[in-house]
Amino acid sequence: KQEVTQIPAALSVPEGENLVLNCSFTDSAIYNLQWFRQDPGKGLTSLLLIQSSQREQTSGRLNASLDKSSGRSTLYIAASQPGDSATYLCAVRPYETSGSRLTFGEGTQLTVNP
Amino acid sequence: GAVVSQHPSWVICKSGTSVKIECRSLDFQATTMFWYRQFPKQSLMLMATSNEGSKATYEQGVEKDKFLINHASLTLSTLTVTSAHPEDSSFYICSATGRTSGRMKGANVLTFGAGSRLTVL
Numbered sequence: 001k002q003e004v005t006q007i008p009a010a011l012s013v014p015e016g017e018n019l020v021l022n023c024s025f026t027d028s029a030i031y032n033l034q035w036f037r038q039d040p041g042k043g044l045t046s047l048l049l050i051q052s053s054q055r056e057q058t059s060g061r062l063n064a065s066l067d068k069s070s071g072r073s074t075l076y077i078a079a080s081q082p083g084d085s086a087t088y089l090c091a092v093r094p095y096e097t098s099g100s101r102l103t104f105g106e107g108t109q110l111t112v113n114p
Numbered sequence: 115g116a117v118v119s120q121h122p123s124w125v126i127c128k129s130g131t132s133v134k135i136e137c138r139s140l141d142f143q144a145t146t147m148f149w150y151r152q153f154p155k156q157s158l159m160l161m162a163t164s165n166e167g168s169k170a171t172y173e174q175g176v177e178k179d180k181f182l183i184n185h186a187s188l189t190l191s192t193l194t195v196t197s198a199h200p201e202d203s204s205f206y207i208c209s210a211t212g213r214t215s216g217r218m219k220g221a222n223v224l225t226f227g228a229g230s231r232l233t234v235l
Contacts, residue, residue, distance in 0.1 A: 036226075041205070041208055041229070041231060042228060043120070043226050043227055043228035043229040044158075044207070044209075045227040046226075089157060089158070093224075101148055101160055101163055102148075102160075102224075103211075104157045104158045104159075104162075105157060106156060106157040107157055109155075114194060
């Protein structure tokens, strides 16, 4: 059974810092890994999706890497802003077909202080 | 892009009543929909997977008679919490996967709804 772990559970940083969120998964046989953002009481916003054949994806100040063999992914946020405050979730998808479902980590709650 | 609309966004009900939550795919045909439950400060836990026109597959520990899921069309799935109790109070999120029919026709998408906050008094 796939298990996804995120470290740290919570993180508080001053504005402008670069930071790294970690995600690990126990079964390396994945189709892709996805990072989401969730604001309090809201649904999920997809940030980055990395296919199993890829090493990293970038979008603006966000960079996600994937080391499938070691079961790890990191989300790098550059020059953090108060608006980045949210819970960040990583999730893995085991295979391509539409019936495939995501296994989520418990998230990292990020607070960026002005 | 692909959009999933979830309704209602929040609902308060009395213990013992039933509540229905709708999940609609707005510009694509959702062959499969997933229902998740999220308790405060916890991650999303998959409750069930539903394929259009067939019975839902429930995760272990989820009571199928309590959480009724219907996926009667390619654009609509419903979750009905029957005889709700305070411990059912939670945030329920649906996601849908399928192929787009709009500008990016044929693209495989997986999109989440905005969630429904259920409070049972």
